[in-house]
Amino acid sequence: MWIDPLPPERLAALLVPERAEQLRRTAEHAREALAGRVVWNVNATAQGGGVAEMLQSLLAYIRGAGVDARWLVLRGDPPFFTLTKRLHHLLHGSPGDGGPLGDAERAHYEEVLQDNLEAIVHEVSPGDAVLLHDPQTAGLAAGLRAAGAHVVWRSHVGRDEDNEHTDRAWEFLRPYLADVERFIFSRAQYVPEWLPQDRVTVIPPSIDPFTAKNQELTGEQVRGILLSAGLVRDGAGEHPPVEFTRRDGRPDVVGRHTGVLVDAAAAPPLDARLVVQVSRWDRLKDMAGVLEAFTRHVDDLPGDVHLVLAGPEVSGVSDDPEGAEVLADCIARWRRLEPACRERVHLAELPMDDIDENAIIVNALQRHAYVVVQKSLVEGFGLTVTEAMWKGRPVVASAVGGIQDQIEDGRTGLLVHDPTDLDELARALERLLADRDLADRIGAAGRRRVLDAFLGDRHLRQYVTLIEELVR
Ligand code: UDP
Numbered sequence: 001m002w003i004d005p006l007p008p009e010r011l012a013a014l015l016v017p018e019r020a021e022q023l024r025r026t027a028e029h030a031r032e033a034l035a036g037r038v039v040w041n042v043n044a045t046a047q048g049g050g051v052a053e054m055l056q057s058l059l060a061y062i063r064g065a066g067v068d069a070r071w072l073v074l075r076g077d078p079p080f081f082t083l084t085k086r087l088h089h090l091l092h093g094s095p096g097d098g099g100p101l102g103d104a105e106r107a108h109y110e111e112v113l114q115d116n117l118e119a120i121v122h123e124v125s126p127g128d129a130v131l132l133h134d135p136q137t138a139g140l141a142a143g144l145r146a147a148g149a150h151v152v153w154r155s156h157v158g159r160d161e162d163n164e165h166t167d168r169a170w171e172f173l174r175p176y177l178a179d180v181e182r183f184i185f186s187r188a189q190y191v192p193e194w195l196p197q198d199r200v201t202v203i204p205p206s207i208d209p210f211t212a213k214n215q216e217l218t219g220e221q222v223r224g225i226l227l228s229a230g231l232v233r234d235g236a237g238e239h240p241p242v243e244f245t246r247r248d249g250r251p252d253v254v255g256r257h258t259g260v261l262v263d264a265a266a267a268p269p270l271d272a273r274l275v276v277q278v279s280r281w282d283r284l285k286d287m288a289g290v291l292e293a294f295t296r297h298v299d300d301l302p303g304d305v306h307l308v309l310a311g312p313e314v315s316g317v318s319d320d321p322e323g324a325e326v327l328a329d330c331i332a333r334w335r336r337l338e339p340a341c342r343e344r345v346h347l348a349e350l351p352m353d354d355i356d357e358n359a360i361i362v363n364a365l366q367r368h369a370y371v372v373v374q375k376s377l378v379e380g381f382g383l384t385v386t387e388a389m390w391k392g393r394p395v396v397a398s399a400v401g402g403i404q405d406q407i408e409d410g411r412t413g414l415l416v417h418d419p420t421d422l423d424e425l426a427r428a429l430e431r432l433l434a435d436r437d438l439a440d441r442i443g444a445a446g447r448r449r450v451l452d453a454f455l456g457d458r459h460l461r462q463y464v465t466l467i468e469e470l471v472r
Contacts, residue, residue, distance in 0.1 A: 001046055001070075001071040001072070001073060003056065003059045003060050003063055003069070003070075003071060004060060004063075004247070004248055004249075005060055005061075005063035005064040006057070006060040006061050006063075006064045006210075007061075007064045008023055008024075008026075008027045008061045008064050008065050008456075008457070008460065009023075009024065009027075010210060011023060011061070011208075011209075011210075011455060011456055011457050012024070012457075014209060014451065014455065015455075015457065019457065022457070022461070023457040023460070023461075026065075026457070026460055026461045026464055027064075027065035027066070027460075028065075029464060029468075030062065030065045030066070030067050030460075030464040030468075031065055031066035031067060033464070033468040033471075033472075034067045034068075034129075034464075034467065034468065034471070036127075037068070037125075037127055037128050037129060037471060038068045038069070038070055038124070038125065038128045038129075039062065039067055039068065039069040039070070039128070039129045039130075039131070039467060040069075040070050040071075040072060040120075040124060040128060040129065040130040040131065040149075041055055041059060041069065041070070041071045041072070041130075041131045041133065042071075042072045042073075042074060042120070042130065042131070042132050042133065042137045042140060043055060043071075043073060043074070043133035043134060043136070043137065044073065044074045044076070044081075044084065044133075044134065044136035044137065045073060046073045047352065047355045047358075048280065048312050048352065049280060050156065050205065050380070050381065050383040051133050051134060051156050053213065053383060054205055054206065054207075054383070054459075055071055055133075056211070056247070057208035057210075057211055057456065058206070058208075058456060058459060058460065058463070059071055061208075061456055061460060062460065062463070065460075072120055074112075074113075074116050074136055074137060075112075075115070075116060075119070076112050076116075076136070077112065078321060079108055080108060080109065080112040080136075081136075081321055082097070082099070082321055083099075083101075083105050083108065083109060084109075084134075084135050084136040085097070085321060085322060086099050086101070087101075087135040087169045087172060087173065088134070088135060088157055089165070089283075089284065090165040090166060090168050090169035091135065091155070091157045091158060091159065091165075091166055091169045091170075092157055092158075092159055092165075092166075092284055092378040092380075093159035093161075093162070093163045093165050093166050093378060094165060094283075094284060094377070094378065095165055096165075097322075101168060101169075101171075101172045105172075106172070109139055110139055113137075113139035113140050113143075114143075116140060117140055117143040117144070120140075121143060121144065121147050124144060124147055124149050125148070125149075126147065126148025126149065127148065127149070127150070127471065128149045128150070129149065129150045129151075129152065129467045129470060129471055130144050130149045130150065130151050130152070131152045131153075131154060131184075132144075132151065132152065132153045132154065132180075133154050133156065134154070134155060134156055134157065135155075135157075135169070135173055137153070138153060138173050138176040138177055138180075139176045141153060141176055141177065141178075141179045141180045142176065142178070142179045145179040145180075145181075150181055150467075150470045150471055151179060151180050151181055151182075152180065152181065152182040152183070152184060152466070152467070152470065153177060153180040153182075153183055153184070154183070154184035154185075154203075155183070155184070155185055155186075155190065156186060156205070156380050156381070157190075157380040158185060158186065158187060158189070158190025158191075158380060158401070159189075159190065159378055159401070160187070160189040160190075160400075160401065161189075162192065166192075170192050170194075174194070177195075180199075181199065181470060182199050182200075182201065182466060182470055183195055183199055183200045183201070184200075184201050184202075184203050184466070185200065185201075185202055185203075186202070186203070186204050186205060186380055186381045186401075186402050187202065187204070187381075187401065187402055187405065188202050190380075201462065201466050203459065203462045203463070203466075204381060204402065204405060204453070204454065204459075205381045205383060205386070205402075205454070205459070206386075206454045206455055206456045206458060206459035207383060207386050207387055207390060207450065207454060207455065207456075208455075208456055209390065209455065211247065211359060212244060212245070212246070212247065212356045212357075212359035212360045212363060213359040213360075213362055213363050213387060214363060214387060214390055214391070215245070215363065217360075217363060217364060217367055221242055221244075221364070222364045222367045222368050223270060223368075224239060224240065224241075224242035224254070225242050225244070225254050225360060225361060225363075225364035226270075226361075226364050226365065226368055227239050227270070228241065228242055228253075228254040228255065228256050228257065229254065229257050229260055229350075229361045229364075230256075230257045230258055230259075230260045230261060230264055230267060231260060231261065231267060231268075231308070231310075231346075231348060231361070231364075231365060232267050232268055232269065232270045232272075232368070233267040233268070233269060233270065234269070234270040241253040241254065241256075242254045244356070244357075244360045246356045247356050252356070252357075254357060254360060254361070255351075255354075255357065257351060259349075260348050260349060260350060260351065261346050261347065261348050262331055262334065262346075262347040262348070262349070263342075263346070263347075266343050266346070267346065268306040268308065268344075268346055271304070272304050272305065272306045273302070273304050273305045273306070273370035273433065274305075274306055274307075274308050274365075274368060274369045274370055274371075275294065275305060275306070275307045275308070275369070275370065275371050275373060275429060276307075276308045276309075276310065276365055276366065276368075276369035276371070276372050276373065277290050277308075277309050277310070277372070277373040277374060277375065277384075278310045278311070278362055278365060278366065278372075278384050279309075279310075279311055279374070279376075279384060280311055280312060280323065281311045281312070281314060281322070281323035281324070281325075281326040281327045281330075282322060282323070282326060283322065283326055283377075284376055284377045284378050284379075285374075285375070285376050285377075286375045286376060286377050286419070287309045287311065287326065287330050287375075288326075288329055288330055288333055289375050289377075289420070289422060289425075290307070290309060290373055290375045290425070291307065291309060291330060291333055291334065291345060292333070292422055293375070293422035293423075293425040293426045293429075294307040294345065294426070294429075295307075295337055295341050295345060296422060296426065297422075297423075297426035297429075297430070298341050298344060300426065300430060301426075301429065301430065301433060302433055302434075305344070305370070305433055306344045306345070306346060307344060307345045307346065308346045308348060308365065308369075309330060309345075309346070309347050309348065310347075310348040310350055310362070310365055311323070311327065311348070311349065311350065312349070312350055312352045312358070313349040313350060313351055313352045313353075314327050314349065315352075327347070327349070330347055331347060334347055350362065362387075363387075363391075366384075366387055366388050366391050366393060367391050367393070369388070369393050370393075370432075370433065370439070371393065371394055371395070371396055371429060371432050371433070371439070372384070372385075372388035372393045372394070372395045372396075373395070373396050373397065373425070373429070374388075374395065374396075374397035374398065374403065375396075375397070375398055375416065375419065375425060376397070376398050376400055376401070376403070376419065377398065377400065377419050377420070378400050378401055378419075379398070379400050379401035379402060379403050380401055380402060381401065381402030381403075381405075381406075382397065382401065382402055382403045382406065385397050385403055385406050385407065385413070386406060386450055386454050388446075389406065389407075389412065389413065389443075389446030389447060389449060389450045390446075390447055390450045390451075390454075391447070392443040392444060392446065392447045393443050393446070394413065394414070394432050394438075394439045394440075394442040394443045394446065395407060395413040395414070395442075395446060396413065396414045396416060396425065396428040396429060396432065397413060397414075397415065397416065398415070398416050398419035399415040399416060399417050399419070400419055403415070405453075406449065406450075406453075406454070407446075407449075408449075410442075411442070411445050412442065412445045412446045412448075412449040413442060413446055414428040414431070414432065414442070416428060
């Protein structure tokens, strides 16, 4: 994956002077300490999901600091991704598809990673650092160590308390982690007790305020983007095309789309207040639960409120075989709704063929939302929460995983303590919909929280410290 460098100083504009100076020192230090080495990152997908999102911008800043950081994406076949999806669910503590993790699965996992290893190992030099991301890549560690590289494995998923499912996943992965020198987890609670704790670093994720996903947009741009994407409708016929800036700096316009909503003829009106969840079509994100909570309580909600459940076009995310099923389940539930209720619920498959355009559409949708929901049953961190908070939107989210590190209940968002309690979710929505002052206060506090804790300068500093310690 080619990544254009970005100057880390760009972030400094948002920071208080001491923090901006600290960032400048981090960049300078990284350049010196890592000179002559490549910092490789390996993950399973170039687009779709939080890991790809974060790599894209962090690696750009690291390159901008003068470090030779590179990104490789694994190749795998459908059975491999079905297996790694199973591991992903198990690490979150849920049974997933219930399939086996036996000798046949192990053999296939190793075979796919052996093929990948052969494709990359000759590019990696002794002394390089390799950051392997998530279960898909764990099986590369031994081969890369043997080639003389320093190997870090980062898990972006986890669960606060282990259970039989997490135990199964770790039993499968543990042999592959023996050669790993350093481990990164998003929360201390996710670290399995058998890992040598002195080799573990906790690094929460971060967002980049300047990407298409998060850059500032005017109200006019937001409306124009959503109209072009067919996600809202107004009475006027034609509207002017909206410009946006691509990752590589080129200007472009948001294309006109007609089939993004499952019921394209019934987009929500432009002036409707939207309750929005943006997620992959993953059972653990519980899109269906949001739909159920909203529709069961639709009569208690003001009449101008609509629900939008938006996820990537299901054919567009290659390591996510479950997506089509989850979307189909949501569509089936939606079809069964009474017509008056159905017209207030909208399912969107956001185009994935152009990742910058996808990002600007997500950005506009999050900004246009009155409330953003993240009703995950479990969550590694929840970048969608961070993104919405950064945009000053009040967030209602389950008190699971890293969401608890972001939202302080009642101050920087509203937490739903039991993620399966549909009534609790509906009550939190009702509260915010009835009280715009509260919504505004929570939105503003959420943005400050992200500024304090979840921007890239903190993340870069932690990465640089860790890699430098490793290679020194
Ligand atoms: N996302 C996106 N387009 C979509 C759906 C999701 O770009 O159609 C992004 C979303 O904005 C966020 C990431 O995918 O940046 C999801 O990260 P999160 O940590 O919330 O969950 P994950 O998918 O990693 O479990």
